Amino acid sequence: MNIVVSSTSELPIYQQIYDQISRMIVCGELPNNYCLPAIRTVAKELRISVITIKRAWEELERDGFIYTKAGKGCFVANHAPEKLSDKRETMALEKMVKDVEYYKGLGLSAEDIIELVKEAY
Amino acid sequence: MNIVVSSTSELPIYQQIYDQISRMIVCGELPNNYCLPAIRTVAKELRISVITIKRAWEELERDGFIYTKAGKGCFVANHAPEKLSDKRETMALEKMVKDVEYYKGLGLSAEDIIELVKEAY
Amino acid sequence: MNIVVSSTSELPIYQQIYDQISRMIVCGELPNNYCLPAIRTVAKELRISVITIKRAWEELERDGFIYTKAGKGCFVANHAPEKLSDKRETMALEKMVKDVEYYKGLGLSAEDIIELVKEAY
Protein backbone atom coordinates (compact mmCIF):
# COMPACT_ATOMS: atom_id res chain seq x y z
CA MET A 1 0.00 0.00 0.00
CA ASN A 2 1.90 3.00 -1.28
CA ILE A 3 0.85 6.49 -0.35
CA VAL A 4 2.54 9.56 -1.73
CA VAL A 5 2.02 13.02 -0.31
CA SER A 6 3.32 16.36 -1.44
CA SER A 7 3.50 19.22 1.01
CA THR A 8 3.51 21.69 -1.87
CA SER A 9 0.26 20.45 -3.35
CA GLU A 10 -2.72 22.77 -3.30
CA LEU A 11 -4.73 20.01 -1.59
CA PRO A 12 -4.33 19.48 2.15
CA ILE A 13 -2.31 16.41 3.09
CA TYR A 14 -5.18 14.60 4.74
CA GLN A 15 -7.16 14.94 1.55
CA GLN A 16 -4.38 13.62 -0.63
CA ILE A 17 -4.33 10.56 1.59
CA TYR A 18 -8.12 10.27 1.56
CA ASP A 19 -8.15 10.47 -2.22
CA GLN A 20 -5.53 7.79 -2.70
CA ILE A 21 -6.99 5.31 -0.24
CA SER A 22 -10.57 5.77 -1.39
CA ARG A 23 -9.37 5.28 -4.96
CA MET A 24 -7.62 2.04 -4.02
CA ILE A 25 -10.76 0.80 -2.32
CA VAL A 26 -13.17 1.56 -5.15
CA CYS A 27 -10.69 0.02 -7.58
CA GLY A 28 -10.62 -3.16 -5.53
CA GLU A 29 -6.90 -2.88 -4.82
CA LEU A 30 -7.64 -3.19 -1.11
CA PRO A 31 -9.89 -6.20 -0.44
CA ASN A 32 -12.85 -6.23 1.93
CA ASN A 33 -11.89 -6.33 5.61
CA TYR A 34 -8.28 -5.58 4.78
CA CYS A 35 -6.62 -4.20 7.90
CA LEU A 36 -5.14 -0.78 7.27
CA PRO A 37 -1.73 -0.06 8.80
CA ALA A 38 -1.86 1.68 12.18
CA ILE A 39 -2.06 5.45 11.98
CA ARG A 40 1.18 5.79 13.94
CA THR A 41 2.93 3.50 11.47
CA VAL A 42 1.76 5.51 8.47
CA ALA A 43 2.65 8.74 10.25
CA LYS A 44 6.18 7.54 10.85
CA GLU A 45 6.63 6.29 7.29
CA LEU A 46 5.32 9.45 5.66
CA ARG A 47 6.98 11.62 8.30
CA ILE A 48 3.86 13.55 9.02
CA SER A 49 1.78 14.03 12.15
CA VAL A 50 -0.41 11.24 13.53
CA ILE A 51 -3.25 13.74 13.67
CA THR A 52 -3.13 14.30 9.95
CA ILE A 53 -3.37 10.60 9.20
CA LYS A 54 -6.15 10.24 11.72
CA ARG A 55 -8.05 12.99 9.98
CA ALA A 56 -7.87 11.10 6.69
CA TRP A 57 -8.95 7.86 8.37
CA GLU A 58 -11.90 9.68 10.00
CA GLU A 59 -13.19 10.98 6.72
CA LEU A 60 -12.81 7.56 5.14
CA GLU A 61 -14.85 6.06 7.96
CA ARG A 62 -17.50 8.76 7.76
CA ASP A 63 -17.89 8.12 4.06
CA GLY A 64 -18.24 4.38 4.63
CA PHE A 65 -14.97 3.30 3.06
CA ILE A 66 -13.55 1.82 6.25
CA TYR A 67 -14.72 0.86 9.75
CA THR A 68 -13.01 0.79 13.12
CA LYS A 69 -12.77 -2.03 15.63
CA ALA A 70 -11.93 -0.60 19.05
CA GLY A 71 -8.47 -1.65 20.11
CA LYS A 72 -7.92 -3.57 16.88
CA GLY A 73 -7.50 -1.17 14.05
CA CYS A 74 -9.26 0.05 10.92
CA PHE A 75 -10.55 -2.20 8.16
CA VAL A 76 -11.82 -1.83 4.62
CA ALA A 77 -15.63 -1.91 4.69
CA ASN A 78 -17.53 -4.70 2.95
CA HIS A 79 -18.48 -3.64 -0.52
CA ALA A 80 -20.37 -5.80 -2.95
CA PRO A 81 -18.28 -5.94 -6.17
CA GLU A 82 -21.08 -4.44 -8.29
CA LYS A 83 -21.50 -1.62 -5.79
CA LEU A 84 -17.83 -0.81 -6.26
CA SER A 85 -18.06 -0.44 -10.02
CA ASP A 86 -21.24 1.61 -9.56
CA LYS A 87 -19.36 3.86 -7.17
CA ARG A 88 -16.49 4.23 -9.63
CA GLU A 89 -18.88 5.24 -12.37
CA THR A 90 -20.70 7.69 -10.14
CA MET A 91 -17.45 9.33 -9.08
CA ALA A 92 -16.25 9.59 -12.65
CA LEU A 93 -19.51 10.94 -13.99
CA GLU A 94 -19.84 13.52 -11.22
CA LYS A 95 -16.45 14.89 -12.05
CA MET A 96 -17.07 14.79 -15.77
CA VAL A 97 -20.21 16.87 -15.47
CA LYS A 98 -18.20 19.62 -13.81
CA ASP A 99 -15.35 19.28 -16.27
CA VAL A 100 -17.62 19.46 -19.29
CA GLU A 101 -19.17 22.61 -17.94
CA TYR A 102 -15.73 24.22 -17.88
CA TYR A 103 -14.88 23.18 -21.43
CA LYS A 104 -18.24 24.40 -22.66
CA GLY A 105 -17.52 27.74 -21.00
CA LEU A 106 -14.42 27.98 -23.20
CA GLY A 107 -16.63 27.45 -26.24
CA LEU A 108 -15.68 23.84 -26.98
CA SER A 109 -18.12 21.43 -28.60
CA ALA A 110 -18.48 17.78 -27.62
CA GLU A 111 -16.24 16.84 -30.55
CA ASP A 112 -13.59 19.35 -29.47
CA ILE A 113 -13.58 17.81 -25.99
CA ILE A 114 -13.24 14.30 -27.36
CA GLU A 115 -10.29 15.44 -29.48
CA LEU A 116 -8.73 16.86 -26.31
CA VAL A 117 -9.20 13.56 -24.51
CA LYS A 118 -7.42 11.65 -27.26
CA GLU A 119 -4.61 14.19 -27.28
CA ALA A 120 -4.17 14.09 -23.50
CA TYR A 121 -4.49 10.35 -23.06
CA MET B 1 -20.31 42.23 -17.95
CA ASN B 2 -22.00 39.97 -15.49
CA ILE B 3 -20.12 38.48 -12.58
CA VAL B 4 -21.72 36.08 -10.15
CA VAL B 5 -20.10 35.12 -6.87
CA SER B 6 -21.11 32.85 -4.03
CA SER B 7 -19.65 33.49 -0.61
CA THR B 8 -20.23 29.89 0.43
CA SER B 9 -18.50 28.32 -2.56
CA GLU B 10 -15.47 26.16 -1.98
CA LEU B 11 -13.48 28.52 -4.23
CA PRO B 12 -12.39 31.84 -2.77
CA ILE B 13 -14.31 34.82 -4.06
CA TYR B 14 -11.32 36.48 -5.71
CA GLN B 15 -10.75 33.31 -7.71
CA GLN B 16 -14.36 33.06 -8.83
CA ILE B 17 -13.98 36.56 -10.22
CA TYR B 18 -10.62 35.77 -11.80
CA ASP B 19 -12.05 32.68 -13.47
CA GLN B 20 -15.02 34.47 -14.95
CA ILE B 21 -13.13 37.47 -16.28
CA SER B 22 -10.25 35.47 -17.71
CA ARG B 23 -12.78 33.22 -19.41
CA MET B 24 -14.55 36.23 -20.96
CA ILE B 25 -11.25 37.55 -22.22
CA VAL B 26 -9.97 34.38 -23.87
CA CYS B 27 -13.41 33.86 -25.41
CA GLY B 28 -13.26 37.32 -26.94
CA GLU B 29 -16.30 38.55 -25.04
CA LEU B 30 -14.26 41.47 -23.74
CA PRO B 31 -12.46 43.23 -26.63
CA ASN B 32 -8.87 44.45 -26.53
CA ASN B 33 -8.37 47.60 -24.44
CA TYR B 34 -11.86 47.32 -23.01
CA CYS B 35 -11.97 49.37 -19.81
CA LEU B 36 -12.94 47.26 -16.81
CA PRO B 37 -15.34 48.88 -14.34
CA ALA B 38 -13.71 50.55 -11.35
CA ILE B 39 -12.90 48.34 -8.41
CA ARG B 40 -15.19 50.27 -6.09
CA THR B 41 -18.06 49.96 -8.55
CA VAL B 42 -17.73 46.20 -8.77
CA ALA B 43 -17.32 45.95 -5.00
CA LYS B 44 -20.52 47.88 -4.44
CA GLU B 45 -22.50 45.89 -6.99
CA LEU B 46 -21.36 42.50 -5.69
CA ARG B 47 -21.49 43.73 -2.08
CA ILE B 48 -18.05 42.43 -1.32
CA SER B 49 -14.86 44.02 -0.09
CA VAL B 50 -12.74 46.25 -2.34
CA ILE B 51 -9.73 44.23 -1.23
CA THR B 52 -11.18 41.09 -2.73
CA ILE B 53 -11.77 42.71 -6.14
CA LYS B 54 -8.30 44.22 -6.01
CA ARG B 55 -6.84 40.78 -5.45
CA ALA B 56 -8.66 39.40 -8.52
CA TRP B 57 -7.51 42.34 -10.67
CA GLU B 58 -3.94 41.86 -9.47
CA GLU B 59 -3.87 38.21 -10.44
CA LEU B 60 -5.40 39.04 -13.82
CA GLU B 61 -2.65 41.61 -14.38
CA ARG B 62 0.06 39.22 -13.18
CA ASP B 63 -1.14 36.65 -15.74
CA GLY B 64 -1.21 39.19 -18.54
CA PHE B 65 -4.96 39.33 -19.03
CA ILE B 66 -5.23 43.01 -18.17
CA TYR B 67 -3.00 46.06 -17.67
CA THR B 68 -3.31 49.12 -15.46
CA LYS B 69 -3.01 52.77 -16.43
CA ALA B 70 -2.33 54.72 -13.29
CA GLY B 71 -5.23 57.06 -12.57
CA LYS B 72 -7.20 55.77 -15.55
CA GLY B 73 -8.27 52.25 -14.73
CA CYS B 74 -7.71 48.67 -15.87
CA PHE B 75 -7.93 47.50 -19.46
CA VAL B 76 -8.03 44.24 -21.34
CA ALA B 77 -4.58 43.49 -22.71
CA ASN B 78 -3.97 43.40 -26.44
CA HIS B 79 -4.26 39.88 -27.73
CA ALA B 80 -3.89 38.88 -31.34
CA PRO B 81 -6.99 36.84 -32.23
CA GLU B 82 -4.98 33.68 -33.01
CA LYS B 83 -3.13 34.05 -29.71
CA LEU B 84 -6.48 33.99 -27.98
CA SER B 85 -7.57 30.73 -29.49
CA ASP B 86 -4.11 29.32 -28.76
CA LYS B 87 -4.52 30.37 -25.17
CA ARG B 88 -7.96 28.76 -25.01
CA GLU B 89 -6.52 25.53 -26.32
CA THR B 90 -3.59 25.63 -23.93
CA MET B 91 -5.87 26.18 -20.95
CA ALA B 92 -8.20 23.41 -22.03
CA LEU B 93 -5.39 20.96 -22.72
CA GLU B 94 -3.64 21.67 -19.43
CA LYS B 95 -6.81 20.91 -17.55
CA MET B 96 -7.55 17.85 -19.65
CA VAL B 97 -4.16 16.32 -18.90
CA LYS B 98 -4.94 16.47 -15.18
CA ASP B 99 -8.48 15.22 -15.68
CA VAL B 100 -7.40 12.26 -17.79
CA GLU B 101 -4.92 11.28 -15.11
CA TYR B 102 -7.77 11.07 -12.64
CA TYR B 103 -9.97 8.97 -14.89
CA LYS B 104 -7.08 6.65 -15.68
CA GLY B 105 -6.56 6.22 -11.93
CA LEU B 106 -10.12 4.91 -11.74
CA GLY B 107 -9.26 2.35 -14.41
CA LEU B 108 -11.02 3.99 -17.36
CA SER B 109 -9.78 3.63 -20.92
CA ALA B 110 -9.78 6.42 -23.50
CA GLU B 111 -13.02 5.00 -24.90
CA ASP B 112 -14.62 4.96 -21.45
CA ILE B 113 -13.74 8.60 -21.00
CA ILE B 114 -15.15 9.56 -24.36
CA GLU B 115 -18.38 7.77 -23.46
CA LEU B 116 -18.47 9.79 -20.24
CA VAL B 117 -18.03 13.01 -22.16
CA LYS B 118 -20.98 12.22 -24.41
CA GLU B 119 -23.08 11.26 -21.40
CA ALA B 120 -22.21 14.42 -19.47
CA TYR B 121 -22.45 16.85 -22.39
CA MET C 1 -26.20 31.66 23.56
CA ASN C 2 -25.25 29.67 26.64
CA ILE C 3 -23.16 26.55 26.35
CA VAL C 4 -22.31 24.40 29.34
CA VAL C 5 -19.66 21.71 29.25
CA SER C 6 -18.60 19.22 31.84
CA SER C 7 -15.17 17.67 31.67
CA THR C 8 -16.37 14.77 33.81
CA SER C 9 -19.21 13.82 31.48
CA GLU C 10 -18.99 10.50 29.70
CA LEU C 11 -19.52 12.33 26.39
CA PRO C 12 -16.56 14.07 24.76
CA ILE C 13 -16.61 17.84 25.06
CA TYR C 14 -17.01 18.48 21.34
CA GLN C 15 -20.10 16.30 21.36
CA GLN C 16 -21.66 18.08 24.30
CA ILE C 17 -21.26 21.30 22.37
CA TYR C 18 -22.61 19.75 19.18
CA ASP C 19 -25.64 18.43 21.04
CA GLN C 20 -26.49 21.76 22.63
CA ILE C 21 -26.09 23.84 19.51
CA SER C 22 -27.94 21.43 17.24
CA ARG C 23 -30.74 21.36 19.80
CA MET C 24 -30.94 25.15 19.84
CA ILE C 25 -31.11 25.19 16.07
CA VAL C 26 -33.86 22.59 15.67
CA CYS C 27 -35.81 24.32 18.45
CA GLY C 28 -35.60 27.60 16.55
CA GLU C 29 -33.70 29.32 19.36
CA LEU C 30 -31.03 30.34 16.86
CA PRO C 31 -32.61 31.98 13.79
CA ASN C 32 -31.60 31.29 10.20
CA ASN C 33 -28.33 32.93 9.19
CA TYR C 34 -27.50 33.75 12.78
CA CYS C 35 -23.76 34.32 13.04
CA LEU C 36 -22.20 31.99 15.59
CA PRO C 37 -19.53 33.46 17.86
CA ALA C 38 -15.96 32.97 16.63
CA ILE C 39 -14.42 29.68 17.69
CA ARG C 40 -11.63 31.52 19.52
CA THR C 41 -14.19 33.51 21.48
CA VAL C 42 -16.08 30.43 22.56
CA ALA C 43 -12.82 28.68 23.39
CA LYS C 44 -11.79 31.53 25.64
CA GLU C 45 -15.16 31.72 27.37
CA LEU C 46 -15.41 28.00 28.02
CA ARG C 47 -11.70 27.79 28.76
CA ILE C 48 -11.16 24.89 26.39
CA SER C 49 -9.03 24.45 23.31
CA VAL C 50 -9.86 26.14 20.03
CA ILE C 51 -9.47 22.77 18.37
CA THR C 52 -12.23 21.24 20.42
CA ILE C 53 -14.69 23.99 19.49
CA LYS C 54 -13.64 23.72 15.88
CA ARG C 55 -14.36 20.01 15.95
CA ALA C 56 -17.92 20.69 17.15
CA TRP C 57 -18.40 23.37 14.49
CA GLU C 58 -17.12 20.95 11.82
CA GLU C 59 -19.61 18.27 12.71
CA LEU C 60 -22.40 20.84 12.77
CA GLU C 61 -21.43 21.95 9.28
CA ARG C 62 -21.14 18.41 8.00
CA ASP C 63 -24.62 17.67 9.27
CA GLY C 64 -26.04 20.75 7.61
CA PHE C 65 -26.82 22.74 10.74
CA ILE C 66 -24.44 25.57 9.92
CA TYR C 67 -22.39 26.86 6.99
CA THR C 68 -19.10 28.72 6.74
CA LYS C 69 -18.29 31.92 4.87
CA ALA C 70 -14.56 32.13 4.32
CA GLY C 71 -13.09 34.94 6.35
CA LYS C 72 -16.48 35.87 7.80
CA GLY C 73 -17.55 33.21 10.23
CA CYS C 74 -20.11 30.45 10.67
CA PHE C 75 -23.83 30.89 10.28
CA VAL C 76 -26.98 28.94 11.04
CA ALA C 77 -28.16 27.23 7.86
CA ASN C 78 -31.49 28.12 6.30
CA HIS C 79 -34.15 25.75 7.52
CA ALA C 80 -37.78 25.92 6.52
CA PRO C 81 -39.85 26.07 9.75
CA GLU C 82 -41.76 22.85 8.93
CA LYS C 83 -38.50 21.09 8.22
CA LEU C 84 -37.37 22.02 11.72
CA SER C 85 -40.36 20.48 13.45
CA ASP C 86 -40.01 17.42 11.24
CA LYS C 87 -36.39 17.16 12.29
CA ARG C 88 -37.33 17.49 15.95
CA GLU C 89 -39.88 14.70 15.62
CA THR C 90 -37.45 12.46 13.78
CA MET C 91 -34.76 12.97 16.40
CA ALA C 92 -37.20 12.27 19.23
CA LEU C 93 -38.69 9.18 17.61
CA GLU C 94 -35.31 7.72 16.74
CA LYS C 95 -34.24 7.98 20.33
CA MET C 96 -37.53 6.65 21.63
CA VAL C 97 -37.29 3.52 19.50
CA LYS C 98 -33.98 2.70 21.17
CA ASP C 99 -35.26 3.61 24.63
CA VAL C 100 -38.38 1.49 24.30
CA GLU C 101 -36.25 -1.47 23.28
CA TYR C 102 -34.36 -1.13 26.55
CA TYR C 103 -37.49 -0.93 28.70
CA LYS C 104 -38.99 -3.89 26.89
CA GLY C 105 -35.82 -5.84 27.67
CA LEU C 106 -36.52 -5.20 31.35
CA GLY C 107 -39.96 -6.71 30.89
CA LEU C 108 -41.99 -3.49 30.92
CA SER C 109 -45.25 -3.13 29.01
CA ALA C 110 -46.30 0.00 27.15
CA GLU C 111 -48.44 0.98 30.14
CA ASP C 112 -45.52 0.49 32.51
CA ILE C 113 -43.39 2.78 30.40
CA ILE C 114 -46.08 5.45 30.29
CA GLU C 115 -46.32 5.29 34.08
CA LEU C 116 -42.56 5.79 34.23
CA VAL C 117 -42.79 8.82 31.97
CA LYS C 118 -45.38 10.44 34.24
CA GLU C 119 -43.30 9.67 37.30
CA ALA C 120 -40.10 11.04 35.77
CA TYR C 121 -41.61 14.13 34.17
Next chain:
Amino acid sequence: MNIVVSSTSELPIYQQIYDQISRMIVCGELPNNYCLPAIRTVAKELRISVITIKRAWEELERDGFIYTKAGKGCFVANHAPEKLSDKRETMALEKMVKDVEYYKGLGLSAEDIIELVKEAY
Protein backbone atom coordinates in the same frame (compact mmCIF):
# COMPACT_ATOMS: atom_id res chain seq x y z
CA MET D 1 -27.29 -18.25 28.12
CA ASN D 2 -26.88 -16.44 24.84
CA ILE D 3 -24.61 -13.47 24.55
CA VAL D 4 -24.26 -11.51 21.34
CA VAL D 5 -21.50 -8.98 20.80
CA SER D 6 -20.57 -6.71 17.93
CA SER D 7 -16.97 -5.56 17.64
CA THR D 8 -18.02 -2.54 15.60
CA SER D 9 -20.66 -1.29 18.02
CA GLU D 10 -20.24 2.11 19.62
CA LEU D 11 -20.37 0.40 23.03
CA PRO D 12 -17.24 -1.40 24.21
CA ILE D 13 -17.50 -5.16 24.12
CA TYR D 14 -17.14 -5.65 27.88
CA GLN D 15 -20.09 -3.34 28.40
CA GLN D 16 -22.27 -5.14 25.88
CA ILE D 17 -21.64 -8.28 27.90
CA TYR D 18 -22.23 -6.52 31.20
CA ASP D 19 -25.53 -5.10 29.94
CA GLN D 20 -26.83 -8.44 28.73
CA ILE D 21 -25.91 -10.43 31.82
CA SER D 22 -27.10 -7.82 34.30
CA ARG D 23 -30.40 -7.65 32.38
CA MET D 24 -30.80 -11.44 32.55
CA ILE D 25 -30.15 -11.36 36.28
CA VAL D 26 -32.61 -8.61 37.20
CA CYS D 27 -35.19 -10.25 34.97
CA GLY D 28 -34.78 -13.53 36.86
CA GLU D 29 -33.61 -15.39 33.77
CA LEU D 30 -30.51 -16.49 35.66
CA PRO D 31 -31.46 -17.93 39.06
CA ASN D 32 -29.67 -17.25 42.34
CA ASN D 33 -26.33 -19.04 42.65
CA TYR D 34 -26.38 -19.99 39.00
CA CYS D 35 -22.83 -20.82 37.95
CA LEU D 36 -21.67 -18.62 35.07
CA PRO D 37 -19.64 -20.34 32.37
CA ALA D 38 -15.87 -20.13 32.74
CA ILE D 39 -14.23 -17.03 31.34
CA ARG D 40 -12.16 -19.04 28.89
CA THR D 41 -15.23 -20.84 27.62
CA VAL D 42 -17.06 -17.60 26.91
CA ALA D 43 -13.96 -16.11 25.34
CA LYS D 44 -13.61 -19.06 23.00
CA GLU D 45 -17.28 -19.08 22.00
CA LEU D 46 -17.44 -15.34 21.33
CA ARG D 47 -13.94 -15.34 19.82
CA ILE D 48 -12.83 -12.41 21.91
CA SER D 49 -10.06 -11.89 24.42
CA VAL D 50 -10.17 -13.42 27.90
CA ILE D 51 -9.25 -10.01 29.27
CA THR D 52 -12.42 -8.51 27.89
CA ILE D 53 -14.65 -11.14 29.51
CA LYS D 54 -12.75 -10.74 32.75
CA ARG D 55 -13.44 -7.03 32.70
CA ALA D 56 -17.17 -7.63 32.29
CA TRP D 57 -17.19 -10.19 35.12
CA GLU D 58 -15.30 -7.73 37.35
CA GLU D 59 -17.80 -4.98 36.82
CA LEU D 60 -20.68 -7.37 37.44
CA GLU D 61 -19.05 -8.38 40.72
CA ARG D 62 -18.33 -4.77 41.67
CA ASP D 63 -22.01 -3.94 41.16
CA GLY D 64 -23.15 -6.92 43.23
CA PHE D 65 -24.67 -8.93 40.41
CA ILE D 66 -22.32 -11.90 40.84
CA TYR D 67 -19.76 -13.22 43.31
CA THR D 68 -16.60 -15.26 42.87
CA LYS D 69 -15.58 -18.44 44.66
CA ALA D 70 -11.85 -18.84 44.24
CA GLY D 71 -11.09 -21.93 42.21
CA LYS D 72 -14.79 -22.65 41.64
CA GLY D 73 -16.11 -19.97 39.36
CA CYS D 74 -18.54 -17.07 39.34
CA PHE D 75 -22.13 -17.27 40.56
CA VAL D 76 -25.24 -15.15 40.42
CA ALA D 77 -25.62 -13.31 43.74
CA ASN D 78 -28.53 -14.06 46.04
CA HIS D 79 -31.35 -11.65 45.40
CA ALA D 80 -34.66 -11.67 47.20
CA PRO D 81 -37.34 -11.71 44.48
CA GLU D 82 -38.83 -8.37 45.59
CA LYS D 83 -35.39 -6.83 45.59
CA LEU D 84 -35.05 -7.85 41.96
CA SER D 85 -38.20 -6.11 40.87
CA ASP D 86 -37.16 -3.07 42.91
CA LYS D 87 -33.83 -3.07 41.13
CA ARG D 88 -35.57 -3.33 37.76
CA GLU D 89 -37.73 -0.35 38.63
CA THR D 90 -34.79 1.67 39.88
CA MET D 91 -32.82 1.00 36.72
CA ALA D 92 -35.74 1.88 34.52
CA LEU D 93 -36.58 5.04 36.42
CA GLU D 94 -32.99 6.25 36.45
CA LYS D 95 -32.82 5.94 32.72
CA MET D 96 -36.22 7.50 32.22
CA VAL D 97 -35.27 10.60 34.18
CA LYS D 98 -32.39 11.20 31.77
CA ASP D 99 -34.52 10.41 28.74
CA VAL D 100 -37.31 12.74 29.78
CA GLU D 101 -34.81 15.53 30.22
CA TYR D 102 -33.77 15.09 26.60
CA TYR D 103 -37.33 15.10 25.27
CA LYS D 104 -38.16 18.17 27.34
CA GLY D 105 -35.13 19.89 25.82
CA LEU D 106 -36.72 19.33 22.41
CA GLY D 107 -39.85 21.08 23.67
CA LEU D 108 -42.04 18.00 24.14
CA SER D 109 -44.77 17.84 26.80
CA ALA D 110 -45.55 14.75 28.89
CA GLU D 111 -48.40 13.97 26.49
CA ASP D 112 -46.11 14.28 23.50
CA ILE D 113 -43.70 11.82 25.07
CA ILE D 114 -46.47 9.33 25.84
CA GLU D 115 -47.59 9.57 22.22
CA LEU D 116 -44.04 8.81 21.18
CA VAL D 117 -43.95 5.77 23.43
CA LYS D 118 -47.09 4.36 21.86
CA GLU D 119 -45.76 5.03 18.39
CA ALA D 120 -42.41 3.41 19.12
CA TYR D 121 -43.71 0.44 21.07
Next chain:
DNA sequence: GTGGTCTAGACCACG
Protein backbone atom coordinates in the same frame (compact mmCIF):
# COMPACT_ATOMS: atom_id res chain seq x y z
C1' DG E 1 -0.61 -3.05 20.75
C1' DT E 2 -4.86 -0.23 18.81
C1' DG E 3 -7.71 4.24 18.15
C1' DG E 4 -10.18 8.54 20.68
C1' DT E 5 -9.75 12.91 22.86
C1' DC E 6 -7.60 17.06 24.19
C1' DT E 7 -3.98 20.57 24.69
C1' DA E 8 -1.15 24.71 23.24
C1' DG E 9 0.69 26.97 19.76
C1' DA E 10 2.00 27.85 14.97
C1' DC E 11 1.34 29.33 10.09
C1' DC E 12 -1.55 30.30 6.14
C1' DA E 13 -5.62 31.91 3.23
C1' DC E 14 -9.50 34.88 3.00
C1' DG E 15 -11.97 39.26 3.50
Next chain:
DNA sequence: GTGGTCTAGACCACT
Protein backbone atom coordinates in the same frame (compact mmCIF):
# COMPACT_ATOMS: atom_id res chain seq x y z
C1' DG F 1 -10.80 40.00 12.09
C1' DT F 2 -12.35 35.03 10.43
C1' DG F 3 -11.66 29.82 9.74
C1' DG F 4 -8.33 25.83 7.74
C1' DT F 5 -4.34 23.07 8.36
C1' DC F 6 -0.61 21.05 10.74
C1' DT F 7 2.60 19.97 14.53
C1' DA F 8 4.27 17.45 18.76
C1' DG F 9 3.00 15.45 22.60
C1' DA F 10 -0.05 13.88 26.30
C1' DC F 11 -3.55 10.91 28.51
C1' DC F 12 -7.24 7.61 28.30
C1' DA F 13 -10.14 3.46 26.92
C1' DC F 14 -10.29 -0.91 24.67
C1' DT F 15 -8.38 -5.46 23.35
